[in-house]
Amino acid sequence: MNAVRPTLEKVAARAGVSRATVSRVVNGSPQVKPEIREVVMRAVEELGYVPNLAARSLVTQRADSIALVFPEPPARVFSDDPMFASIIRGVSQEMDLADKQLVLMLSGSPRGQERVERYTTSRHVDGVILASLHGADPLPAALARRGVPVVCGGRPIAGGGPPSVDMENVGGAEQAVRHLVASGRRRIATIAGPQDMIAGIDRLTGYRNVLRDSDRRSIVAVGDFTRDSGATAMRQLLRDDPALDAVFAASDMMALGALQVLRQSGRRVPDDVAVVGFDDVPAAAYAEPPLTTVRHPIHDMGRELARLVLSLASGEDVDTPVILPTELIVRESA
Amino acid sequence: MNAVRPTLEKVAARAGVSRATVSRVVNGSPQVKPEIREVVMRAVEELGYVPNLAARSLVTQRADSIALVFPEPPARVFSDDPMFASIIRGVSQEMDLADKQLVLMLSGSPRGQERVERYTTSRHVDGVILASLHGADPLPAALARRGVPVVCGGRPIAGGGPPSVDMENVGGAEQAVRHLVASGRRRIATIAGPQDMIAGIDRLTGYRNVLRDSDRRSIVAVGDFTRDSGATAMRQLLRDDPALDAVFAASDMMALGALQVLRQSGRRVPDDVAVVGFDDVPAAAYAEPPLTTVRHPIHDMGRELARLVLSLASGEDVDTPVILPTELIVRESA
C-alpha cells in the first residue's frame, strides 16, 4: 500500500513543527509541550512513521544491536545439544528487555571468522558476546584493539582477557565425583571434554581433585561434548579398565552416549556402573535410567552475558568473572 | 590502541585521492586505474579502514541483513527440540554465502511481536524469514504493506499469503501410516500436532487419508509437538483405546514422550504397539527402540528460505511454495 517510508521531515510538515521537535517526541524528550507532543504523535501514527535506524546510528554512533558469536562450526553448535539454544534464549530475553537487537553469527569456518571480525569491528554492533572460547581465538584481541566491548562465556584459559561469565565447573565436577566416591565406587573413570575449552579443562580438574583426595586412580578418556564422542570414549574406557564401576562424563550428551555403550556391553546402570553427567539437558531426565547430573544455569549465563555487554556498551565498568553456581541433581544413574 | 575508526576521508587524504575514488576501490568498481587502486588499498590496509555500514545503508537503502523471526514463545523455540536450531543453521549458512547478516528475533511475547514489527518494517533489514506461522499472524500483512520481502516456513494455512517453503507433510504422514497399515496394524492412533500450524494440520490430514482408504477408524489426540504433550496424548489414547496397536506421532519429540508412556504401561514396542514419529531428530536414532520416523530436510528448508528471501530482496520473482520431499526411515519401533 504505502511502500515509501515517511521521514521525519514529512511528519514534521504534517504536524506543523520542525524536524527537531518530532525527533524530540519520538525519542521521548521531556522538553516538549504536551499539546505539541500530542499533535506530533498523531502525525506519526497517521503516516505510520518508523525511524530509520541507519540514519540514527550514523549520528549517534550506536547501533542498538549486539552480536552473539558462536566460534564453533555450525554443525557443532546446533546438533542435538541444547546448550547453545539455551544461551541464545537467555541472551535474547535480556536483549528484548533492553530493546536491543541480537545479531547471530556462526564463525565456524575461517571465512566466517574473517567476516565476523569485519562485521563486529565496523561499529555495526555495540558489543559482542562470544559464546565460548577455544584456545587462542584472535577475535577478542581484535575487538579490544578497536574498543568494541566483548564478553565471553567461560573465562579465558589464559587469564586476563575479556570479561566473562563462567560457572562452577570445578566445583560442580567435584560434587559429582564426590557423590560417586560417597556411594562407595572405587574405579571412577571420566569422559573429559575438549581440553581447549575452559569447561572441558575445569571439569577434568574437579574430577582429578576429588580422586586425588580420595586416593583413587584416575581413568581418563577425552571427548568433545557430543554424544558420539561420549560413546567412543566409553568404549575406550571399558577397554582400559573393564572393571570400572563409575563414570563421570563432562557433558550429558557424552553421558548419554556412554549409557548406550554401557548397555550394549551388558553393564547395568547404576548397579554395575554408576554414571553422572554434566549440564542437565532435558533429555537427561528422560534417559534410561534417568541421569544423575550437574545442573548449571546456562540460561542465566546467557542473560548475564547480555547484561554485562550492555553495561560495557554504555560505558559502565563490570566486575568479572561472574561465576554461576551449579547443583548436583541426583536421579537414578548414580 | 586505535579506537577511532578512520573514515573514507582519512583514507582518501592518505592516498592522495578523492573520497569517491576510495569508495570505488572499496566497492570493487572496475573504473579505477590499477596503480591508483594499489595505493588506495595500501592506505586502507595501513589505517585499518572498515566501512561504516550505517552510513552505507543510509545511502544505499539496503541493510545487508535479514531477520529470522520465530513467532513462538522462546521456551518453545529452544526447548530440546532441535528443529529450530536446524533452521537457523541452514539459514545462517546461506547468509554467509551471500555475505549478509542474520538478525535473530523471537517474537513470543506480545511486546516482542510489536518490537519485531517495528524493527522489520524500519528498513533495517532487507527481508524477513518467518520460521513458522501460527493461525493469523499479523506480521506478514504488515510487512507486505511496507513492501518488505517476506518468506515463511510452512505454507500459509489460508492460501495466498507470502511465498513459502514447505515440505511434504501430507505425503510424509501418508507414507508413515501406510507403513503401519502394511505391517498389519489394525488400530492405528495418531498424536497430532497443533492445529493452528500447517505442519500439524497436514500431518493429520495424511493420517486421515490413509486410514480412510484402508478402512480403519481414526483415533486422535492432539499435542503441541513437545515431548511432554506427546506423553500426555499417549496416556489419553491408551484410555480411549487400550487395544491400539500403532501410533503415528506428528513429531519425534511427541513420539519419544509416547514411547516412555508405552513403556510405563507395560506395552512392548514394536511388538504390542508400533510407533512412528516425524522429523528424524538425532535423538530418534538413539531412542529405545530406535524410532522409525519421517525424515525431512529441515536444514535445506532453512537454506531454501534464505535463498528465497535473498532473491526477493534483490527484486527477483520467486516461484512458491517450494515443497521439499520427505523420506520414511524405518528403524525398529515400527
Place this chain on the structure above:
DNA sequence: CGAACGGCAGAGAGCGCTCTCACACAGCAT
C-alpha cells in the same frame, strides 16, 4: 520598568558514505 531567567521550539550543521554529474585529458578522426 527593565533585566535576567528558564522553558521550548527551530535552524542548521554534520554523521560517513554513495552516486550523479561535470570535467580533464588522452587518442583518434575530421
Place this chain on the structure above:
DNA sequence: ATGCTGTGTGAGAGCGCTCTCTGCCGTTCG
C-alpha cells in the same frame, strides 16, 4: 587545428537523523 569519443577522477549533493546553538516568549525579580 577542431571536434569527437571514451576513460578515469573529483566535486558536491544528499541519505534521514540527532544535537547543539540560538532565539523566542512569558515570567519573575531587582
